[in-house]
Amino acid sequence: MDDFDEDLIRALQLDGRAQFSTLAAELGLHRTVVAQRVSALLESGEIRIRAAVHPRAVGLPVQVNLQLRISGPTTPVFEQLLELPNVVFLSETSGFSQAVVEVWAANLDDVGRSVRAIQAIEGVLETQLAIYDRVLHRLRLGEPPASADLVFDDFDIALMSLLQIDGRLTFGELARRTGRSASACRARVMRLLKSRVMRIGAVRSRRSVTSSILSGVGIMLTGAEADRGSVESMLLSIPVIDFAARTLGRYGMIATVPARSMADFTEIARMIRAHPSVHLVETWVHAFVWLERYEWDLERLLSRQRTGGAALG
Template sequence: MSVELDSKLIAALQSNGRATYRELAATVGAPRAAVSTRVQTLLDTGTVSVVAVAHPELLGLKAMAHVSVAVSGPVGPVAEALCASEAAVYISAVSGHYNIIAELRVPSQRDLYDAIATIRAEPGVRTVNTLFYAEVIKGIFMPKSALRADVRLDAKDVALIELLERNGRMPFLELAERTGLSPSAARNRVNHLIDSTALRVGAVVKRRGGGRTLAMGIGVNLGSRDREVCAQIEALPGIEFLARTLGRFDLIGTVAADSSGDLYSLAEHIRTIDGVMALETWTHLEVFKEHYARSLDVRG
């Protein structure tokens, strides 16, 4: 029961990291006391951390890509070296033909080329394959729309964002005390940042153990029914990330589940979808880095 409840809570926190215990209880259909206990356990054990991420446009990040790296020799030293790159927001050791995957977010395509060139030059790197994001369909820390034109931040907003980047569930009272705002003003500002797409708050999951902490990457080649297939895959349980890409795949994604059997069943289901021409999968073995925060300047 706890694994099933944890899975539901993780999914709910990925959707809304600042949901109250009452809201979470209503979402997962469990008593508030049980929800409070399980959420606190997930946080205390480090299985889940809830963080805020500013809209990429606020951070000046306009070019994004998924990079697969094949390594000669041990994977660890290469992964650790890549972690030092500010361009890489996510780095994971994976099974399959490639040994490491990374997500890069940079200001321009030239910066992206330079970041990939740096990866290629790293000792131990044998091959680098790049998928450019044409459109992000679903992502915990990826907005579904462009930044609203009327978004303007002041120093108080930036201070709130920086606090929430470290603890996305920080209470409004503590946010108020640490920024010099009243509790109601802190609440209004945070809600406005979220509603205006300037900020997303969600759960980062440590990929070990049970409770939707097993993850599989998928690379899909599509036929002519592009939109219909994307919609069907997006609707599947456990889809955390989905993007249209330019490169060896038309679509890539991340699927989370409670067990390897569930991941297998999901992969088999995707293969049966009309319009899926080919499917490649890889398992996330060890996440070395998942950090999306960047320094944020006040917009005038």
């Protein structure tokens, strides 16, 4: 993919509902060109534009990263990992480990069940676990919800369910499908976005031939605890960073960094290694992303509604 497509996808990752005229002005191109490229990217399956509901809002506040060493054929292992309900990200990697798995869970007991299920899969030799102590940046989700005690009314749930399938549905189409007015749909969607319950953006398939490199970075720290803040600031200053978190486990921090070439990624890795509070950096390449999802079925959202609390509406 050329630089234009990369810039366009990045803009859609940040705002999947951005108007073509807005994207054209940002990228310095004609609106028609932008509209054609967005349509082509959607039709090819290179991107999907969907609403991502924050894990805290659906009762999954605990997130963990697992790196797996696999013996023998990997495909049967990945096929079984895809069946686990709490797996939200699954990638085949190059390097010491053969897989990276991200699990969202209700609590540590829930994490334990997921980890044991993964360890029981034939071919999984070793699991290395890191708990996200604090997520510093997640491109698809943004900041955590403004309130920790959120539940949804039926209108919220209907809108989120539709936008999880197609994040660019017009307010008129949302109105037709929900039986509400377009203005009511617009007001409620804006409220959900403002409250940070959900964010709408592009998700890349990362299965097609592309020059883009998606890499993981595990950072071991040294020095005083106060130095951690400067490492965090350094990570967050990387314009292309997709994800960064403080972790408990082998690494003090984990990050996901897309780059337009291996040379670009190497420069980023060198910058991280050069920080005086960084003791060791381990990297891996996400060679094939099997799964990246942020959507949850209606029953999951309804189960949160039954827990009580004040609805957004």
